[in-house]
Amino acid sequence: MRINSKRFAAGAALALVASLGLAACGSDDNGSGGGDGGDITVTFLPKNLGNPYFDTSDAGGEKAVKEFGGTYDEVGPDTAGPDAQVSFIDTAAAQGIKGLVVSANDPTALCDSLDAARDAGTKVVTFDSDTDAECRDLFINQATSEGIAKVQVDMIAEQIGDAGEIAILSAAANATNQNAWIKLMEEELKSHPDIKLVDTVYGDDDDQTSFDKTAALLADHPNLKGIISPTTVGISAAARYLSTSKSKGKVFLTGLGTPNQMRDYVKDGTVKEFALWNPADLGYLAAYATKALVDGDITGAEGDKFTAGDLGEFTVGENGSVLLGDPYRFNAENIDDFDF
Ligand code: RAM
DSSP states (O other), rough: OOOHHHHHHHHHHHHHHHHHHHHOOSSSSSSSSSSTTTEEEEEEEEESOOOHHHHHHHHHHHHHHHHHOEEEEOOOSOOOHHHHHHHHHHHHHTOSEEEEEEEOOSSSSHHHHHHHHHTOEEEEEESSOOOOOGSEEEEESSSOOHHHHHHHHHHHHHHHTTTTEEEEEETTTOOOOHHHHHHHHHHTTTTOOEEEEEEEOOOTTTEEEHHHHHHHHHOOOOOOOEEOOOOOHHHHHHHHHHHTOOOOOOSSEEEBHHHHHHEEEEEESOOOOEEEEEEEHHHHHHHHHHHHTTTTTTOSSSTOEEOOOGOOEEOOOOGGGEEEEOOOEEEEEGGGGOOO
C-alpha cells in the first residue's frame, strides 16, 4: 500500500513546505520522470475555484510541474455545475495545452469537449472525480471507492453506536466521485441493519448551500443521529452549523474533510473523526502522470509504469486508473500533525 500513516505524515509535511514555499520550489528536472519536461504546458481544471481542497491539490500539481520544468496554469468555474467546465476545456485545447488535469463535475457532460481536446493533441488526465473512461487518457484515483465508502460508514457506525437515523450531505448531484461513494456506502450500510439512511441532500460544493441543507436536515429529521458528508465543502459547512446549534454533540458528523478546515470543530467537540487523503500528493501525482503521457513514456495502458517525483513509481491499473493510496482518519490525537 502506497500510503501508510508515516508516509502520509511525510507527505503532509511536504504539502506544508509546498504551500509555504511554492514560489521558491521551481527547479530543474530532478531526473525522476524521463524526458526533459521542457514546454510541457499543464492546466489544472478543478470542479470549482475557491475550494481549499483544490487549492491544495493544485498546489501539489504546480510543485510537480515546476520540478520537471513545465508551465503550470489553473483555470475553473466559480460554481460546481455539470457543464460549467466545458468552456475552459475548449479554451485549453485552442491554446494547444499539452496536458489537461480535470476533476469532473459530471461523468459525461465534458466528453465532447474532452474528445475534441484529445483530437487536437492534448493529453487528458482526470483526478479526484472521473469522467467515463473513454473520455480521458488516465484517471488518478485518490483511494479505492470501496475504501472511501467503508471508512465513512465505519466512522459513523462507531460514533452513533451502530444504530439510528443518518443522512448524507453530498456535493453536486452529478459529481462522479461522490455518487460512486454514496452507492457503495448504501451497500456497506447493509451490514449495519440498525442504521437507517433517511435522506441524501446536495450542497453543490457551495458553503452557504451546504450550511442551509444542514439546517434543513436537522429540521426535517428530529431523530437524526448522524450526518456523513463526503465532501470537504459540505463537512466544514455542516460542522460550522452544528458547532453553534443545540445538536452539537448529539448529532454526529463525519465524512471527508481537510484538517485545516476541521481543526476547530474537532477541538471544540463538534466532530470526533473524519477522513481524507493528501490532496497535494494527488495533484502532484496527476501532474507527473500527465508528463509521462506527453513524453510518450506511457499510453495509459494497464501495466504502464512511471515515476512521480518524490512519490516514487506507480503502475497503471484497470480502466486506465492510477491509485494514490488509502484514506486516512483524522481525530483529536493526530490533527495537529497536519497542515493542509
Ligand atoms: C470536495 C470535492 C472533491 C472531493 C472532496 C472530498 O472538495 O467535492 O471532489 O474529493 O470534497
